[in-house]
Amino acid sequence: MRLAFDDVKAGFETEADVVVVGSGPGGAVAAANLARAGMKVVVLEAGPEVRPEDMARDTPRFLARYFWEGGLRIIMGTAPSPTMHARCLGGGSVVNSAIMLPLPAWVRREWRAESGVAHFDGPELDAAYARVFARCRVAPTPQAVWGRRNHLVRDAVQGVLGESGGGLPRAVHDCEGSSDCLTGCASGRKQSMDRVYLPEAESAGAEVFTCCQVDRVLTRGKRAVGVEGHVVQVPGWQKHGRFRVYAKHVVMAAGTMHTPVILQQSGINPRGLVGATLFCHIGGGLVGIMDEVVDPWVGATQGWGAISQEIRGLKYEGLWASPAALMVRWGDVGRRFVERLDEVKRAAVIACVYRGDVHGTVKASRSGDPNMRLWIPEHNVAPVMRGMKRAADALLALGARYVHTGIVSVVDEMRTPADTESMLSPRVQAKHLAMTMNHTFGSCRMTADDRGPVDPNGKLRGLDGLYLCDASVFPSPSAVNPQATIMALSDITSRKLGGLSLDEAPS
Amino acid sequence: MTDPGFWMRLAIAGITATSEATFPENDLGAPDFESTAMVARTLEYFDELPPRQRRLLVLLFVLTELCAGLLSFRLSRFSRLPVRHRTWALHSFRRSDLLVLRVLGDALKATTTMMYMSHPLAIEWIGEYRVCDRPLDPVKIAVRPAALSGATEAGR
Numbered sequence: 063m064r065l066a067f068d069d070v071k072a073g074f075e076t077e078a079d080v081v082v083v084g085s086g087p088g089g090a091v092a093a094a095n096l097a098r099a100g101m102k103v104v105v106l107e108a109g110p111e112v113r114p115e116d117m118a119r120d121t122p123r124f125l126a127r128y129f130w131e132g133g134l135r136i137i138m139g140t141a142p143s144p145t146m147h148a149r150c151l152g153g154g155s156v157v158n159s160a161i162m163l164p165l166p167a168w169v170r171r172e173w174r175a176e177s178g179v180a181h182f183d184g185p186e187l188d189a190a191y192a193r194v195f196a197r198c199r200v201a202p203t204p205q206a207v208w209g210r211r212n213h214l215v216r217d218a219v220q221g222v223l224g225e226s227g228g229g230l231p232r233a234v235h236d237c238e239g240s241s242d243c244l245t246g247c248a249s250g251r252k253q254s255m256d257r258v259y260l261p262e263a264e265s266a267g268a269e270v271f272t273c274c275q276v277d278r279v280l281t282r283g284k285r286a287v288g289v290e291g292h293v294v295q296v297p298g299w300q301k302h303g304r305f306r307v308y309a310k311h312v313v314m315a316a317g318t319m320h321t322p323v324i325l326q327q328s329g330i331n332p333r334g335l336v337g338a339t340l341f342c343h344i345g346g347g348l349v350g351i352m353d354e355v356v357d358p359w360v361g362a363t364q365g366w367g368a369i370s371q372e373i374r375g376l377k378y379e380g381l382w383a384s385p386a387a388l389m390v391r392w393g394d395v396g397r398r399f400v401e402r403l404d405e406v407k408r409a410a411v412i413a414c415v416y417r418g419d420v421h422g423t424v425k426a427s428r429s430g431d432p433n434m435r436l437w438i439p440e441h442n443v444a445p446v447m448r449g450m451k452r453a454a455d456a457l458l459a460l461g462a463r464y465v466h467t468g469i470v471s472v473v474d475e476m477r478t479p480a481d482t483e484s485m486l487s488p489r490v491q492a493k494h495l496a497m498t499m500n501h502t503f504g505s506c507r508m509t510a511d512d513r514g515p516v517d518p519n520g521k522l523r524g525l526d527g528l529y530l531c532d533a534s535v536f537p538s539p540s541a542v543n544p545q546a547t548i549m550a551l552s553d554i555t556s557r558k559l560g561g562l563s564l565d566e567a568p569s
Numbered sequence: 570m571t572d573p574g575f576w577m578r579l580a581i582a583g584i585t586a587t588s589e590a591t592f593p594e595n596d597l598g599a600p601d602f603e604s605t606a607m608v609a610r611t612l613e614y615f616d617e618l619p620p621r622q623r624r625l626l627v628l629l630f631v632l633t634e635l636c637a638g639l640l641s642f643r644l645s646r647f648s649r650l651p652v653r654h655r656t657w658a659l660h661s662f663r664r665s666d667l668l669v670l671r672v673l674g675d676a677l678k679a680t681t682t683m684m685y686m687s688h689p690l691a692i693e694w695i696g697e698y699r700v701c702d703r704p705l706d707p708v709k710i711a712v713r714p715a716a717l718s719g720a721t722e723a724g725r
């Protein structure tokens with residue numbers, strides 16, 4: 063059963079075996095497993111459901127309505143950067159590009175060695191990936207929907223640089239190549255959580271409440287016994303009735319930023335470790351203005367990618383989004399920008415995503431929004447810029463008129479390899495990196511010993527009945543897009559909690 | 570029309586001054602800040618935002634109106650400066666070594682670009698289209714279903 067604003071606006075009180083806070087990839091998988099295990103499950107999601115008719119290509123309005131802080135959230139620190147977190151039923155899966163990649167083997171080994179958690183590099187994770195991939199119909203993006211833009215990225219990265227890649231595996235069935243992923247897949251091809259796991263949870267009896275924002279976890283002694291919060295209307299943002307859900311188990315899946323904030327606001331912070339860490343992928347984007355007309359709006363949003371063999375931890379991806387979102391840092395201002403507008407149709411964009419070893423923190427601010435800070439060590443700049451220079455040279459080799467990065471300390475419009483050398487100059491510092499940090503994790507790390515607040519069963523240390531099933535449990539950056547791993551880890555934690563088999567075959 | 574009040578009047582002056590500086594009237598045939606109704610649409614966008622973000626953006630444009638002149642070495646409200654000077658100021662803020670100026674310049678560029686690029690005239694001007702329709706979408710973008718197969722042929 064799915065309840066919308068009108069059903070809950072007056073507030074309510076209810077009971078369940080499990081209350082799941084957040085309906086993104088982590089929460090949806092947990093809800094489906096726990097409902098299937100026969101538990102009475104209540105899912106609380108702060109945002110509304112985004113119906114196909116709400117998926118308008120009016121980007122500013124869409125961001126304002128369906129993203130936390132209206133899509134204007136910034137991570138402060140070395141290089142203040144935007145970071146986007148969806149606030150809707152299905153969380154990030156509704157607005158993301160649905161790329162599903164398992165952790166590389168070397169990251170799995172490192173996670174296990176560093177955290178001591180055996181299943182990070184064990185058969186349980188393999189089995190969980192297999193189940194998640196089957197359920198989300200993950201398949202490589204077919205060449206038929208790459209469009210010219212993804213072909214160019216392939217020609218640059220694979221053809222010129224010799225980095226082998228392919229159509230990115232995505233949780234999409236029968237993609238139309240509309241480049242619209244950021245404002246939701248109106249035709250329903252993307253296998254987002256509102257379409258895959260949540261309906262399954264509902265058919266197994268779960269109740270899914272939208273527009274219900276959890277403020278704090280209720281505790282009795284050393285046990286979590288439920289949550290409370292308020293109903294919010296979108297658009298309008300008025301607060302309405304209050305709710306309380308009492309439950310034997312609380313599953314936190316509000317995402318990297320909100321899970322620690324809710325815990326902190328509830329006074330739950332074992333040894334000060336909640337929100338004491340934060341990791342993000344860093345990197346940058348290159349816009350190549352080609353001689354040919356590319357029509358970059360044709361083809362899958364992110365259809366082609368390669369994990370670099372040359373630079374460990376670096377990934378190249380083709381990228382597009384609506385110009386209203388993509389061009390906010392692109393080019394100059396005034397006439398010089400307007401003159402360049404007829405070049406947008408010639409653009410090919412390559413994103414360079416780097417694992418790095420950044421570190422940060424998340425703290426609840428007085429307003430209840432997360433306050434995030436991130437420090438980028440200077441030694442992370444060289445691999446990012448080397449990767450970007452290689453991609454820029456490759457685009458120039460393919461005939462790009464010029465390449466642009468948005469980084470203030472490099473040549474603005476790079477036309478020759480001599481110009482791209484500026485990317486390797488010591489003048490380029492971490493504070494200059496221009497990026498959007500959409501891969502965020504690790505604010506409540508899972509570790510075998512008590513260095514992290516979460517134990518290998520996904521339980522918060524020092525409090526019974528509280529489990530974490532989202533990106534916050536990553537012990538360090540994943541090096542690849544995180545959604546598949548978030549879902550697989552949530553699958554493991556929720557199966558353990560619900561008593562389901564960890565080696566069930568994919569259905 | 571009701572008086573928007575002192576702060577909002579300052580914010581509107583800041584929005585108008587910044588929109589004109591980023592998307593000025595031009596002889597290229599490209600839509601400008603007026604034909605894309607940037608000021609009215611920015612205010613509508615503010616109404617969609619959560620209250621705190623709305624206040625922050627209003628503050629951003631109030632500060633721009635009051636301080637951007639001084640920050641670009643002129644003793645004047647931003648909206649009273651010539652367009653060319655305003656454009657130059659935004660250009661230099663974005664390239665400044667001072668973080669606070671860079672953040673200010675980037676925030677102004679980002680907000681105005683988002684508003685401009687989401688207007689149907691701007692979408693049409695850059696030649697943007699889609700391969701499939703969203704029949705329920707009030708924003709109408711040209712649709713060319715055959716474009717995908719053409720692009721794939723060219724890419725092989």
Ligand SMILES: Cc1cc2nc3c(=O)[nH]c(=O)nc-3n(C[C@H](O)[C@H](O)[C@H](O)COP(=O)(O)OP(=O)(O)OC[C@H]3O[C@@H](n4cnc5c(N)ncnc54)[C@H](O)[C@@H]3O)c2cc1C
Nearest residue numbers: 084086088108153154158160161276317532533543544545
């Ligand atoms: C534009 C974009 C593109 C991306 N592309 C990819 C990609 O292609 N592949 C990939 O692997 N990753 C991608 N990511 C990242 C990926 O989407 C996230 O890592 C993932 O969604 C995180 O899952 P989660 O369950 O941890 O949290 P979320 O998806 O953030 O879900 C948390 C949910 O909890 C809700 N919530 C928060 N606070 C409360 C509260 N107080 N009360 C109730 N509910 C609350 C939120 O509204 C949200 O719905 C992308 C992200 C973005 C923004």
Ligand code: SF4
Nearest residue numbers: 237238240241243247
């Ligand atoms: S590219 Fe278009 S059709 Fe394909 S998944 Fe994204 S929004 Fe859906």
